Amino acid sequence: DAKTTQPPSMDCAEGRAANLPCNHSTISGNEYVYWYRQIHSQGPQYIIHGLKNNETNEMASLIITEDRKSSTLILPHATLRDTAVYYCIVRFSFNQAGTALIFGKGTTLSVSS
Amino acid sequence: GAVVSQHPSWVICKSGTSVKIECRSLDFQATTMFWYRQFPKQSLMLMATSNEGSKATYEQGVEKDKFLINHASLTLSTLTVTSAHPEDSSFYICSAPDRTTGADTQYFGPGTRLTVL
Numbered sequence: 001d002a003k004t005t006q007p008p009s010m011d012c013a014e015g016r017a018a019n020l021p022c023n024h025s026t027i028s029g030n031e032y033v034y035w036y037r038q039i040h041s042q043g044p045q046y047i048i049h050g051l052k053n054n055e056t057n058e059m060a061s062l063i064i065t066e067d068r069k070s071s072t073l074i075l076p077h078a079t080l081r082d083t084a085v086y087y088c089i090v091r092f093s094f095n096q097a098g099t100a101l102i103f104g105k106g107t108t109l110s111v112s113s
Numbered sequence: 114g115a116v117v118s119q120h121p122s123w124v125i126c127k128s129g130t131s132v133k134i135e136c137r138s139l140d141f142q143a144t145t146m147f148w149y150r151q152f153p154k155q156s157l158m159l160m161a162t163s164n165e166g167s168k169a170t171y172e173q174g175v176e177k178d179k180f181l182i183n184h185a186s187l188t189l190s191t192l193t194v195t196s197a198h199p200e201d202s203s204f205y206i207c208s209a210p211d212r213t214t215g216a217d218t219q220y221f222g223p224g225t226r227l228t229v230l
Contacts, residue, residue: 036221043206043221044157046114087156100147101208101219103157 004088006107012082014113018075022088025069031092033064034101035073037084037109044087044103047073078111085109115141115211119222126197127230134192134225136163136207142187143209147219148180151204163190163207197229 005023012018024033034049048055048062050071055062061074075082087106091099116139126132136146144165149157161182162170169182181193190209194201208221 034218038157041204041224041226043117043119043208043224046218046220049218085156100149100159100162102159103149105156 004090004104006086006088006104008105009108009110012075012078012109012111014080014111015077018078018082018109018111020073020075020086020088020107020109021070022073023070024088024090027068027090031090033062033068033071034089034091035060035062036087036089036101036103037082038087038106039081039084047086078109080111080113083109083111114218115139115209115213115220117207117209117220117222119205119207119225121225122223123226123228125228125230128198129196131193131195132197132227134194134205134207134227136190136192136209136222138188138209138211138220141209141211141213143190143211144187146184146190146207146209148182148190148192149206149208151206151224157206160192163192165190194227197227199229202227202229 032049032051035047036044038044048060050062064071085106085108118137120135146163148160151157160175163182163184165184171177184190204224206224208219210219
């Protein structure tokens with residue numbers, strides 16, 4: 001799986017959009033970008049994933065650059081409950097279900113009022 | 114999304130005893146599950162891959178005789194920490210891929226906090 005690079009920490013004011021970047025310059029054509037987050041002392045929570053196109057769900061939006069070498073996770077209106085460590089993970093498509101997710105250090109997002 | 118449960122959520126045991134942690138996929142079947150552990154202020158580290166009906170696959174440096182994994186059914190995997198010692202104190206998390214939606218999205222349990230005295 002391709003390596004990802006994320007800033008170690010970010011701050012965001014409550015109610016504002018949180019934009020979390022991720023670089024994955026060695027991503028291959030059939031690798032997906034996945035985002036998970038881990039709130040303190042809980043298991044990781046799936047947020048969103050994408051291949052080429054931008055994606056949106058009830059939690060967040062994922063913007064992938066045209067060359068797919070980077071992406072941004074957007075939390076449109078951050079709340080205090082969004083304070084967590086956010087992990088960007090690149091991995092092959094779903095027919096590789098037998099392989100685990102490998103976690104890097106992620107970005108610690110701190111949302112303050 | 115799919116739900117994965119773990120039991121117990123926390124456990125305290127004496128050094129030398131064994132502890133069993135259960136991981137269940139509640140609304141889907143999983144032929145494969147994964148076990149991670151996480152030390153304070155560190156990221157998740159993959160320990161092993163649990164395969165239903167066959168032996169688990171362990172990551173380098175993880176003692177298979179110490180961390181026994183049994184995947185007895187399509188919805189249950191267990192991790193037994195044998196002869197636990199204080200250095201085994203950690204946060205243990207399992208995950209399972211749900212392929213019913215057509216995508217390989219992995220769902221994680223809430224974790225089990227193990228403290229060995």
